[in-house]
Amino acid sequence: MSNIGRFRRESAKQLRSNTTGPEQMLWRALKSIPVYGSHFRRQVSIGPYVADFVCLKARLIVELDGGHHADDAVAVKDECRTRWLESEGYRVIRFWNVELIENMPGVLDTIYAGLYGSPQSEAVALPTPPRPDGRPSPSRGG
Template structure:
């Protein structure tokens, strides 16, 4: 297992070098009109660093570019997602092209994942810190 300090350093490096699509989604997530919705970006979880993470709902959002279509990368993505799901996280994936083409549809899907339906009332989210 990779040490915590190495994972944190990797996460810091990734935050400093975000892709244009990550920046677009990050701005949109920060402007969600929902009290208590809190996302972290480039968050270390276990041996991985995930793109976006909502601790209160254990929801992970991953953005994938074209290179994720390649066999080896797609295989690593499946293994990674399986590990995260075994640990109790929910993972949703979006292609970078979805961020550019229809950001509102992406945000709507995220809202549904957070609250159960598009018409659900948003309630403040709180996560319990591990002690």
């Protein structure tokens, strides 16, 4: 493993051990969403980034943003990060921490819709979606 890969994995591990209150809340709540044939993971290294929550099979990333993400420089970095992840075939859903705290059912409905198309859709086994270019997932060393 390269030094960069090792650094990203160590960063993800450190983030998992230092989760914020809203991240802990969402992590517990994600267990209530049926994800047949898969699951959510937290603090996952994907390419040059570490994503907050990921369902790899659905290629769905859920990001929680604190107040510092409203800063213009951070918002620009977030946008670049989202574009890169989307170019790799991921879908990115972002929520503000306050949104999660004030409206957990709405957040979970949005995540469910991200997995299955709408909050009213039946939860079914998730097919493995292809990446746009057919390359292996960057989270698996590709």
